[in-house]
Structures are given as structure tokens and as C-alpha cells.
Amino acid sequence: MTAVSCALKRKRKVPPCRVACPADVNVQGYIALLQQGKFKESVELIRKSMPFPAICGRVCFSPCQDACSRKNVDQPVGIRYLKRLAADVEREQGRIKPEPIPKTHSEKVGIIGAGPAGLSAAYELAKLGYPVTVFERMPEPGGMMRYGIPGHRLKKYVVANEIAYIQDLGVEMKTGVEFGKDVQLDTLRQDDYKAIFIAIGTQLSRKLGIPGEDLEGVLYAVEFLRHVSLGEHVGVGEKVAVIGGGNSAIDAARTSLRLGAKDVMILYRRSRNEMPALPHEIEAAEEEGIDLHFLVSPKQIIGENGKAKAVECLEMELGEPDTSGRRRPMPIQGTEHTYEVNTVIGAIGQLPETQCIPPALLDERAHKISIDPLTLETRIPDIFAGGDIVTGPASVIEAVGAGKRAAVSIDRYLNGQDLKVGREEEIEETTWVEDWEKITRKPERYTAPYIDMGRQKVSFVEAAELLSKTKETAMFEARRCLECGPCSECLEGLGLCEADKAVVDETLCTGCDVCAVVCPTGAIRKNARGVAQVDEDLCKGCGTCSASCPERAITMRLATNAQIVDQVLSALSGGSA
């Protein structure tokens, strides 16, 4: 059984941040390494879970931060910024160049689409020793990370650097190859590809569906951002209206500003609370002078000589919640008003290009590929699919999670194993931070300064230049982590770490309770017989109980008193120092 499938089978107890992460990144582990100033090691630890530390450090919606225990004390730890800083330090100091992984399997795996889902699957499969080829239509791999997210949020060289790491591992990438045209499922099978993972994403914008949408000057966000990323000339007028409230809308608006638009507005049919865009992106857009108009929906685009001239809108009000849980916007009749514009950018959703996909794979509405959500297998045994093509437009980290799951399934499929057994992940959220009293009793214990992310100027310069912040700030920020989960398994391998556990000699324990008083994580409690009991999930191996036990009834499993004294003796006999 391979390492990946073992990891999923085991019952695991992990802190809230890791439970929240779709890609199961060991957050507490790399934060622990950052506390010690081990930047490279922390990046390598992230790479054990996923290949995009610098990318996610910039654009992730960071559910880990939302789940962070620290939010109950003051503010969550700035996990995303720490990840970004660690990755940037590593890149600037010279990225670790991994050795190619020997191909221990002969079955070739083909991956269609070099976006985050496809690349993550390729990364995991390459680590397992499979020969993997990624087919990509565009000139460069990266998918939406390369052609969707604009440069002010994510520099192209950052994406290229992380993809180069995957290539270093021995993943072959064929760009400029279009699925359905240059390669087909049949031709791939003829070329001896034993399993195929389709992760082509959603590359089309949803049309506005209103009169005037064919006028010159009406653009769509996905195509608009792709053209800008390709370096093509995209003219935007002085006045731009972006329609929609997601990240693509904000990206299109902020990019328009950088292309020279004077007056950029976002028209959104719901209110601010319902906007799917990241809160800090919305704030950044406002700070750059983009006007946000809420509760307005376009009725038609008015043209003049075939060019867009104005958008006529209706005011909206919010009705009952719809299937997405958000309140449904309802037009108010007779509230037509117009906005003078030169360019309209539609950003109201994305659709997959389904014409290249065999109809047998598609769901009944032919909108997406239908899959088993656990294993990502399609109706055809050797074909798997994941990422936006399945979920609709989502995030990088969710696509990474899908790629990882696909890799496990493909590995099992090629080994003739059951795809489902043991896959229901048994993850239990475990944290010692239940007793807020213990933390808040001494609020001054945690007063390390926060990272001030700073705002960018209106330019293509990367948004928050965290590299200029010192490593010191990062270490302080990392120290704010309460390390609230069990041993973080940062795999540092120094022989002594949080995996050490206290062991009570029950014959010596008198139940004096000193251990329970000194234990920082509340891992020691007396049982009914008045004997101290250690909860190994909460014990973090500090050894303070052992050093304090009046009866010396507690020893540590690794760093025993005898072991420490031995170190002292060998040091003392080792000549003068």
C-alpha cells in the first residue's frame, strides 16, 4: 500500500486549521518550523501536502485562518502571509531543486489540463513513481493560475517557479496540445496511457443574456484576463462597468484600472454581504477607487454606432433565500437608470467547454462531468475528472484537493485495488484550547506584533510586498500560533520533538495534582482513583510535569532524566569548552 492511501486510512487527529484545509496541508507543522526560523524546511513540509506554497500564500481564500483557534483570543494567525513569506524566502534564496523521482511503475498516466487540479494530480502521481504527462492547450502550464489570476495578485514567475519544481520531479508537460483536437481519449489509450485525469476547468464566461451583448466593447472576464495575461492588446475605454460580484469581477475591474481606465465600477445585483469575492480583494478594489454599486442588475446595453455606450439597469431588492442560501435578488419595476460606459465586462459565471468531452461522461444537463465525489471516477473506468470542470468555478486549494484525491484513486485503480475502501476520511478535530480561561488569564502572553500587510500602489507591482518584511516579523507572527493540535508531525527528525509523551508511574503517583497545575495543555487529569492520567493527544512533550513531579513519578518517553544526564556527562567528559 502506498504512502498516500495509508495516510487517508488512518484515523487522524488534527488541529482545526488542518481540518479546514481542502488539501490537508500541515499548517501547525510548518508554522512550528517557522517559529524556529526554518524557512526552507517549512516550505518542504508544505510541499509534502501540495506543490503551490507561494501561489496559495497569495491567492488562497485560507479557510485555515477562519478556523484558527487563535481567533477566540484576538485574531487568527496570519497563516497565508506566513506561507507566502516562507515560499518567497525559499525562492529568493534559490529554490530547492529536487532529484527526479525514479519511475517505479510502468503504467503511464495522462492528465488533461495543467491547472491546479491537473498539476497536483501529476505531482502526487510522480511522487508515487508513475510516468505522468500533462497536456495543456495554452502555451504555458498553470491554467487559471497563469491565465486567470492577474499579475497584481499573482506574478507569472511565481507560478512558473512552482511548476518548474513539479517538472524537476520528472513530470512531462506538453503545451499547445488541445484535448479533443490534437489528442483524444482513443489516441491516448493507443499511446498506452492506462489512466486519464480530465481537469480542463471552466474556460468560458457565462453570457449576460441581455439585449446589446454583441455590441463592440462588451467583454467577458475570463477571456479578458486571459488576453491580458497573454500580453495581447486589450483596449478598455475610459469608463468600464464590470458586472458580477466574484473574484473574477474584482480581478477584471482592478486589471482595467491598470490598463488605463479612468472610471471603473462594479455592478452587483445583491448586496455586499452576498459578494463571493474575498473580503480583502473587495477592500483593495475600493481603496483603488473602484465604485461598487449594489442591488443593480443590467437590463440592456445601449449602443451607438455598434459600440456600447451605456448600461441600463434595474434596481433590485432581496427576497427569500435561494438554493445557494443567499437571498434572491428581485427586480423593482420602473427603476430603470443608466450608467455611461465605453466598456462592459461580464463576470457573472464560468462554464466548461463540454464539446470536447465524450457525451458519455457528462451529466444529464451536459453542463459538467458526472463523477463519484469521493473517488472522482467517471462512468468510464480509466477516466477520472476533477477541479472546476466538476465543481464549477472554485478555488486553487479545492482544485489541489481534487488532484490529490484523483492521484489516490488512479494509484489504486492501476494497482487493481478497491477505490473506495477506507477512503471515508476519519479526521477528528483535536485541540487543547478548550479552556479559554487558561489563555486569556494572561493576555499579555501573546502580544507579538501582527503583520501589517500594507497596500499596493496602482500598478502591476505585486500586491503585498511581504518579502520586504523581515523574517523576524514572520517568526513573531508564527509564535502567535497556539500549536493547539496534537503533535504537528512536522517530521523534522531531530530525535526530540512534540512527539515525546509523559508517562506516569502509577505506583509512585500520590495524586498531588502538581502535574495538572503545570501542564500547559491540560493533558493531565486525575482519574477516579486519584492517579494522574496523560491524554497523549494533548500532551506536547514539554516535560514540565516530569521536572515538577514531587514524587518523580513522571518520566518522558524520549527525553528521560537519564538521557539528559547522559548528554551532560558525555559533554563534560568531552574536553574543555
Place this chain on the structure above:
Amino acid sequence: MMFMPKIIGFVCNWSLPAEVELTSPTRIHGYPKIHIVRVMCVGRIDPAIVLETLAKGADGVLVIGCHPPDCHYIEGNLQAEWKIKMLKKLISQAGLEPERLRLDWTYTFEIERFAKIVNDFRNKVRALGPSPLGVGSLDANMFLNINAAKSAAEDFRLRVMVGREELLIEDGNVYGEEVSQEEFDEIMDEAINSEYIRNRIYLMVKKEPLSVKDLSKHLGVDSRTVLGHIVVMRQRGWVTVDRVEGTSPLYTALEVGR
């Protein structure tokens, strides 16, 4: 030849600067060498381990943890502070300079501060001269002293008091009486003094049966106080009467009670 002190540094995993290589002895940017023993937290430093280190001839013991109020384990550094405070008193009872023991703080990025602490401490220890317990020392009395201190640090009373210091001062005792820091220190000093002397007596009578008068003369403590200790020690089952010479009973050590 210049005196090269042997210094053992117990350093917390979370404050050990990343630049310090874990070789023993280690060298930092040309600063003096130090033998580093890495622990997860300075709270792990058992007082008995420090005394064992001194008994085995270390000229100085340096304990380095995270700056309060920051600690990876919430207050492991304060636990260490209370232990070191007790230890300093205990080793001065044993006739060793308390300056041979030092507790200080660094962060992982404070390599210069770390080096400076090591340097300062080394100069201090060099000024104090070699430990009376060092290699080749024949001061049998000092060895008895440090072993008595070590036994005291292994015993219930001092350990439970150190372990509960914070709780006693902040929440009061089990009777709900508040205990001030001054009151606590007074009780603690008395406990350190008497536990040290009791263990010293124990080690002496373990060698040969002695009377209260002999003990009083040896220890330089008045016979009334010695008798008081003997009474407690008999209650604890540490000593018993070996024989009576003239009118003075001679006491001897019992293994069972310890």
C-alpha cells in the same frame, strides 16, 4: 594555563537560534564554545538534573528559554524561573556560588544576544574560578554538600512548593487564605534551609552513627535546631537510634524511609 570553564547550556527548542549547530561543543561566530543540551522547554529542567550536572564538575550551568511573556508552552519559562530561583538558594546553602547558575532568554532570531549571553556567562564563571567539584577536586565536604542539595531537590517538599508557587500566590491555599509573595518566599527559604540540613545530616549519619552534639559541631548549627531536624527525620523514618554513648544517643540512617 588559562582556565577554560566547562559550561553546560540547557536550551529550549523554541529559543535556540537556528544558526547554532547542535554539535557538542558548539561554536557560534567565533564566540566561546558551550556544550548545548537541547530540551523541548526549559520547564523540563529538573532541579535534580542541574545539581547532578554541578556535582559532576560543570563550572557553570546556563539555562536559556523564550522571553516571557512568550512561551511555546504558555508558561514553561516561568516554571523554569521558579525552579532556578529555588536552586540558587539551594546551591548557596551547599557552599557553591549561585552565580554558577544562570537563566536567560532569547528568541530564535537573536543569535547575537545568544552569543553575548554565553560570552558574559563564561567570563563570569571564569572570574569565579574552577568549580570546587571539578575534576581532581578532593573536597569531600563539598561533594557531601552537593549531594545533600540534590537529595533535597529530589524530595517531595521542595518540589511540591515550587510546583504550586504560582497557584498559592494567585489563588491562595486550600483554606482560602491568600499568600503573598513575601510570605511564600519566607516559607520557601525556611523549607530550603531545613530540607538541605536534614539531607546533609542523613548523608553524615549514613557513614557513621553520630550524636546531636557531633552533628551540631560539624554543621555549625546549634544543637537545638539539629535536634528539631532529628525529630522530623525520625518521624519520616529516615533515621533511628543506633546506640547510646554515655547520655547521648547516636543516630544512624535507615534505607527504608527514603
